[in-house]
Amino acid sequence: MGISITGLSGFDTAQMVNDLMALERIPYKNLESKKTNLRSEQNVFRNINTAFSTFSTALTNLRYAADWNKLKATSSSNAVSVSSSLNVTPATYDLNVKQLATKNVVEIDASHMLDQVNAAIADPAKELKIGNYTFTEDDLNAIAELDGDEAQLKKLAQIINSKTNTEDGSNATASVLKTSSDGNFKLILNSKNTGEGPENAVSFTLGTTNIIDDSHASVINKAGKDAIVDVNGVTVTRSSNTFNDLAEEGLTFTLNSVGESKVTVGQDVDAIVKNVKSFVDAYNNLISLVKTNLSKPADDSKMNPLQGDSLLKRIDSQLYSIFNSIVDTSGGKAWMEQIGLSIDKGVGKASLMTGKITFDEAAFKDALVANPQKVIDLFAKNERAADPDNGIKADPGGIITQFTSIMSSYTSTVNGMLSNKITGYDSEIKMIDDRLDHMDRRLQMTEARLKLQFSTMETMLSTLNNQKDWLTSQLESLNKSK
Structure with missing residues (x-):
């Protein structure tokens, strides 16, 4: 550490050094700000990568036809309750409970x-x-x-x-x-x-x-x-009020009171709606992150650092394009808006568009009941490769199939675009860290040099002041001797 002598010259040389070093540190601080901004931008892409992961999980629950064909048994009255496993088949049972087992x-x-x-x-x-x-x-x-x-x-x-x-x-x-x-x-x-x-x-x-x-x-x-119950017109007796061998394996009836009930084994619409809601929520969370970082700030004097980012634009465009795809289904051409899912429906002003999906649950249920296979195809139809020799064109498949096919191009840890983007930020931040280390060493040397220079100046000024005082005293002695 250099020697510092302050005050002999009448100047605050320590403050002068601090002021000069503040000017020297401006490039350093600018580089630190750049590093902070890069970290912030990198976190945006990390969050988008996480949102893609959540979106991928939601897609999994709708990807295969089997996910749409899960069945659920329901009873029309409290006289009979029913439970089912995943392997039951569609059926209807008319029950008339005449006597409970006691x-x-x-x-x-x-x-x-x-x-x-x-x-x-x-x-x-x-x-x-x-x-x-x-x-x-x-x-x-x-x-x-x-x-x-x-x-x-x-x-x-x-x-x-x-x-x-x-x-x-x-x-x-x-x-x-x-x-x-x-x-x-x-x-x-x-x-x-x-x-x-x-x-x-x-x-x-x-x-x-x-x-x-x-x-x-x-x-x-x-x-x-014994319990006595008519099932589809046939009288059945059991010693228990719980019947797990009445119909097919996996279907269990429990008699609660005398009375009639219709038990229906059919598509589990509630489970499907729940999965579609998860898909909508995951899509909306993902697109919201993308749109927020692409949009221009309300304050015209400011600029969003990722406002023109090419990767965010690509994600925005591709998600929108796939969602609005027209799919060839068993029931003809179909698209999402037909079954109650739409993006910015009726919004004509660009500034008001959010890119988010709105989900009309009632319309979706109506479409599912009217033509379940058409809805299943729209979501989960398999991709088909082109076969020119047999005149078969390529078919990208259903909406979920298309979303799934692009997922790895973004999220793959090997060569996914998001992974590469995040890694690129790491490399750039490391370069800045190296430059900051180099600049910090140079600033320390500059500060030491300035302190030494001002210390030397203070010493020289002190010597000159002493000489001035000696000369003054000599002159005064001469004047007195005359």
């Missing part, structure tokens, strides 16, 4: 039930058993040691419920019901499964005696019922 319900008075518990305690040879579960001695003692019918029944119900879903467990769920304000209680048993068959009924025995006996006054046994 569980076997058993109501046992507290006194009768607890008599069975006490009998099992008194005679261990008589096993108390519900379904496949045999009450243990500990179970029975845990019930008996409690006071009152309510407490004992609740303990009994707790043991039954703890074994409902075990392999060697009960075939019922239990609850306790207070039937009067006088403190009368009942044990309520519901069979684990619905249906009429004995395999679906509650089984409760003491030794060889069936506790659940319809003839016993303390027991009410309501048998379970």
Whole structure:
């Protein structure tokens, strides 16, 4: 670092050095500004590259005919609900639910039930058993040691419920019901499964005696019922309210109430509309980024640095051209505006054009229902190469097919135009960084040289001032001696 002597000459030489260095740094600062602008422009292309990636994902969901032929099962009423897998085929089912499947319900008075518990305690040879579960001695003692019918029944119900879903467990769920304000209680048993068959009924025995006996006054046994439903005029019964073997594999019906319903297996229009919306949103986001950076600023004194960029113009033009393509479909020539998608429809002034797609969902659904294959072809028709020998012309395919075919030319990491553009900025920014490093070293040397020069000047001026003072004192001495 150079020596700096300030003030001997009467001048602020440090400030003079700073002012001179400020002038020297102007080219450096201009280069820094250029680097900042290049970074900003590069970020624009990075964002556009990301938008292209999102757009590519949206295209994938509409690219193949299979994406349009996914089916969905719907029910016309709450009497029946339906679910389907992806492999079902179109069909219609008219259902008339006449009876729901119910569980076997058993109501046992507290006194009768607890008599069975006490009998099992008194005679261990008589096993108390519900379904496949045999009450243990500990179970029975845990019930008996409690006071009152309510407490004992609740303990009994707790043991039954703890074994409902075990392999060697009960075939019922239990609850306790207070039937009067006088403190009368009942044990309520519901069979684990619905249906009429004995395999679906509650089984409760003491030794060889069936506790659940319809003839016993303390027991009410309501048998379970099978579901009964007419399907396209044919009566069908099942022990369950869920039918997964009624029609084809992958179609499951659930009966909710008595009543009629029409179940239709058809094209999943809602899923298709959702995918088209994603396509529209991704396109609009992409074109908005392009248009914003191509457009002239509202302030005439300013200029958009990418206003005339050739790559942005190419993207803008190509996206617009493909979207407005006329496609030869199975239903004749078709274009997007016919099915409810349009760009700047009715806008006559260039300054008001956004380049964005508007999506008329109702018009699209109408077109899809009227001629689904025509709509599918418009979006997803395959590309076809020319075959002059057989008189076959080239066909670029549907709109999504065309968009997909150009995608790699922009986004490929090897030779994509956007990737090359971004890499080009990296190279230019690196060159600027190298120049900035070189200029910074030169500026440091210039500042050191200026400080040394001004320091030398201060020293010389100091010497001259001393000589002046000596001469002045000599002259004054001579004058006094006369």
